[in-house]
Amino acid sequence: MSARTPVRDAILDSETAALAGTTRSPIVDPGGVTFVYHGSADAVNLRCWIHGLPASQPFERVGDADLWVLRVELPESSRIEYKFEVVRDGREEWILDPLNPLQAVDPFGANSVAQGQGYQRPEWTLADPAARPGTLDGIALRSAALDDDRHVTVYVPARFRRSRRYPLLVVHDGLDYLRYASLQGVLDNLIHRLEIPPMIVALTQSPDRLTEYAGHDGHARFVAEELPAQLEHAFPLHPSPAARGIMGASFGGVASLHAAWRHPGAFGRLVLQSGSFAFSDIGHHRRTVTFDPVARFVNEFRRRPGRPAERMYLSCGIYESLIYENRSLVPLLRHHGIEVRYEEVRDGHNWENWRDRLQSALTWLFPGPLWMVYE
């Protein structure tokens, strides 16, 4: 630690004054971000989910003031989600960063968002007034495989024509993709920009995803057979596997891979985002009991992967604990003749990460007539 000198004290005083006066947190610099909290507390901790770092990192109190700061290394273009844990009188409260207007919402609520230097939300995720909007339709169907009635939301592209045939994309947690990953706007934009062809997108939402997405044969039959059959009655769909895709994130990624593996030929295109591909080479996996059926499936898949699709897009955030499982899958898939595009990004296990990858995934799996159409 440097010795205190009048000059150093003056510098520290000016830095403290600057931090005390800031109205925005975190303060971003080229190598990281500094979180700032104003308020009385016994302790303040940063709670975030970055694999490799502690889940809780303590702030430092500056002098005697109610000013708390924490600098965290954050490489360029990173994006992390976090909350503050404020401890007062022995009680802990998790709050959003009061000085940060950036928030991300997910099925569990909202988190504050820190964007490292260089991160920019992709412009194709923002509403484009020139893009003709598609519509959301709905179909109800009886699933014999699940012994249940299901409602599926269907995205129908703008300028839909019965006289042409469309690719079909089935999306697990489809309503979450709409709410938290701007999927409808992204589809509108990418179709408008001719980067993907107009397509029918079936948005499924399971009432019990941790069971049905975890290598469940009935659910696989539902998404691979029953749902497409019903959609073929309602929409003109292209029958080729190259025009059939299935997609999901987290457990939805597991469900997508499982459905394609159990029903080879049903889907030629897969999007697997931060798949929860727990497995064990020997012994038991390290995760909770919820992952038991997942690990049984993934272990089996790793033994005999076959060729569940011609092309797969995989992505994972390097701040996710699942990075190891996702990385491990890539060479296996390639070894079995599957064309794989794999992307790692400085982000976590969250919907905005999955949103930001949609262009890369969809334009690779379903290239649009970008080069041929000049309207």
Place this chain on the structure above:
Amino acid sequence: MVSSARRFGQYPPMHDVLILGPQFRAPNLREALGRAGIDGPVAAVTAGWQEREGELDALQQHLGQPVRDLRLYERAEAVFAQDGELHAAYRTRQNELRRMQDFYRLRLCHAKAAVRELQQAQDGSAVARQALRSALGALRRLDAGHLRELRAVHARFERAWSAEKHTLLAQQRLDIERVIASAGAVCIAGGHVAVLLNRLRLFGLGRALRTRPLVAWSAGAMAVAERVVLFHDHPPQGAGNAELFEAGLGLVPRAVFLPHAASRLALGDPGRVGLLARRLAPDIGYTLDDGDELRWHRGRLAAARGSCRLARSGTTVPAGDVA
């Protein structure tokens, strides 16, 4: 470059041709027709819109008059449905063209990479300059050879399946020519450039379109030039190599049209602009964005509004300026 049509002197002299930027956001067709003194009934080719062919509400509203669509897409579907042999031959040709394009792309990728690397290796020496000139020459020869081969494929197909020799095609063509003859102008809209060009070619319209004033925009403009070049400098996937895609109808000489250039081309990158201009030379690449208008009169560029031409120096200059 001399178009095959002019070389053989088999076609009537060309009427005025108006080339416009995209029409769906900021249409300027009516004003352009007025400025050129073109009036009368309008016939339209909207085959590039495929299944949406003939949806003319916006166009009619803009012009303030009814428009007759030549319905080339629909006619082609009807001909294919009735003449299985022709349809099979057409598909065979399309497959051949696709394979040719794939192989051309492979070669293009390497040829462009060589040019790019040599551009970066320039150190002011004569040796480096000569190497770059040679690589550029190879790229231009690749484009020229591909164009020759494409023309040969079309010539073979047209010899076997010309509208003159096949009743169904001949009937459709006569009907189309009647509509064209009664029109004050023929408009060729944009859309899917291959679909559009294939339909124009299937009905042998290169000749008939010379007989009336012609207005073409976006993909329509690309189709009436001598060469169709596809381009995109920043696609979400792939290398972004502009590629020679087809021989056009050759109704507008010495020009290659680049619709949506502002969004598709890196116009601020002198390296890319200069390279494309050199590949196209002696033809000139014209940008076509909203509101742009070019007028060809007796085979020469007579007026220009808004459009720019790509210069070999890597800049863009107003199309109306003297080169």
